[in-house]
Amino acid sequence: MLTRRDWLRTSAAAGAALTLNPDILRALKRQEMMTRTIPGTSEQLPIVGLGSSATFSRVARGDDTSALAEVLNALVDNGGTVFDTAPSYGSSEEVAGRLATELGITDRIFWATKVNVARRGAGADPAAARAQIERSFEYFGVDEMELMQVHNLGDMPTQMPIIEELKAEGRIRYIGTTLTPRGPQYQGLMQAMRDYPLDFIGVDYAVDNTDAADEVLPLAQELGIGVLVYVPFGRTRLWSRVGDREVPAWARDFDAHSWAQFFIKFAAAHPAVTCVTPATSRAEHMIDNLGAGLGRLPNEDEQQRMIEYVDALPQA
Numbered sequence: 001m002l003t004r005r006d007w008l009r010t011s012a013a014a015g016a017a018l019t020l021n022p023d024i025l026r027a028l029k030r031q032e033m034m035t036r037t038i039p040g041t042s043e044q045l046p047i048v049g050l051g052s053s054a055t056f057s058r059v060a061r062g063d064d065t066s067a068l069a070e071v072l073n074a075l076v077d078n079g080g081t082v083f084d085t086a087p088s089y090g091s092s093e094e095v096a097g098r099l100a101t102e103l104g105i106t107d108r109i110f111w112a113t114k115v116n117v118a119r120r121g122a123g124a125d126p127a128a129a130r131a132q133i134e135r136s137f138e139y140f141g142v143d144e145m146e147l148m149q150v151h152n153l154g155d156m157p158t159q160m161p162i163i164e165e166l167k168a169e170g171r172i173r174y175i176g177t178t179l180t181p182r183g184p185q186y187q188g189l190m191q192a193m194r195d196y197p198l199d200f201i202g203v204d205y206a207v208d209n210t211d212a213a214d215e216v217l218p219l220a221q222e223l224g225i226g227v228l229v230y231v232p233f234g235r236t237r238l239w240s241r242v243g244d245r246e247v248p249a250w251a252r253d254f255d256a257h258s259w260a261q262f263f264i265k266f267a268a269a270h271p272a273v274t275c276v277t278p279a280t281s282r283a284e285h286m287i288d289n290l291g292a293g294l295g296r297l298p299n300e301d302e303q304q305r306m307i308e309y310v311d312a313l314p315q316a
Contacts, residue, residue, distance in 0.1 A: 033079035033293040036274045038174070038199070039224035045110065047268045048293040049082025050075050050286065051230060051279035052092035059281040060095040069099045070283035076108040078290050084202070084228060084277040086114040086151055087132055097139035111140050112200075112228065112277075114178060115159055116151035124155035129162055137171075147200055149176040153188055160196050176200030180230060186216050193219055200274070202228040207266040207310045208241070209234060217272035226274040232267040233260070233278055241313045248309060254302055255295025260285065264292035266306050269299075 035044035050071065052060070059068055075083070085092045093113060100106045113136045118124040137145060148166070150159045156177065166172040176198045179189040193201060193216075201220060203212045220227050233239060242259050256262040260278070267276045280286050298306060 031294045033290065034268075034297070036226075038226050038274060040199070045082055045226075045275050046080050046293060047273075047275055048264060048290050049080055049084060049110070049112075049228075049275045049277040050289075051277040052083065052085040052096060053089050053230075054235060054279040055281040056279045057090045057092045060089075060091040065095050065099065067281055067283070068095060069103060071280060071286045072096065072099055072105065072109075073103055074283040074286040075290070076105050078287060079293065080286075080290055081108065081110040082112060082228070082275045082277060083109050084112045084230070086116075087136065088114075088116070088151065093136055093139045097141055101141050106141055110146045111142060112147035112149070113140075113145070114149045114151035115163065116154035118154035118159070124158045126158055126162060129159050133162070133166070144170065145172045147174045147176065148172045149178050149200060149202060151178055152181075153177055153179055153185075153192060156192055156196065164197070174199035174226070176202065176225070178202035178228075178230075180204050186211070190216060190219055193223055193225060198223075198225050200226040200228060202230055204231050205229045205267050205270070205273070206232050206234045206238065207263060207306050208238060210307065213270060217270055221272045227272050229267045229273050229276040231278070232263045232276050238263055238310070241310065241315070245313075250302075250305070254298040256298075257291065258288050260288045261292040262306070264289060265297050266303060268292065269297040269303055 033046040033048065036047055037044055056068065056071070059065060083096060085096060087093060100109055115129055115133050116124070117128040117132055133148065148163045150156055150163065160177070163172055163175045167175050177189070177192055177196070178201065179185060180203070189201065192198070201216070203216060205212045217227065239259070247256060247259055247262055251262050254265060256265050264276050264278060267273060278289055280289065
């Protein structure tokens, strides 16, 4: 007898398969996804995951979330595990947790979310922070969370001890903090990396936004802190710059067959990076993104060539 869960998974897989590049799909089935070790452990994470801001968040706010079921199914069925989200991403946490339960894939996902109830000019209320964290547990339907991070360094002296406590209790496996703005604010992030026992940080990093590589990523390597990379496409900025151009032929030397793979491979190539988590709400894009975890990554000379190529394009 076909259960609702079986039907949902079959429908999600069938819907995604209609639009997938068959070459990429065959490669995903034939090759193993590249992984990186979480510093200080023996645990391996696939180098490409899924974010839930941007288009994922917009679809999560709508009435029809079937496309997101296809995305989550494509993630776990093709070698990915990491799902990055946050309470500030609208309904992303709640919808993803519900869909994962319906699809029967909750325990196949590395759940990474955030906490931040601090407001500008005011600190964080500890009770509100704890309540926000508990809602995340409820949405995902788990007793143990893989990763909880303080979002954008929000009131670290108040919120970090709370997630440290939950880690000590065995309810959270890894803790960290994030910072999506760049520039001078990186000094605050680097100080937090020195002051707290972080397992992960999350930062923006892209072929046209390499500021984090100057000091932040080397410090992560030095201190043994894992790195999640956000918005490797520069949100929509890089798509606007490349327009309808073909991916340069030389990108095939490092197995990049689409612009998505070009951008993700650049971010993943930095040795400090543990996982790159671009957001998407389309299963065919999820599959394309995962293809960046196959083959090899660009070396330093190729990375420089990628930077120079993009820098020469018109600004979006």
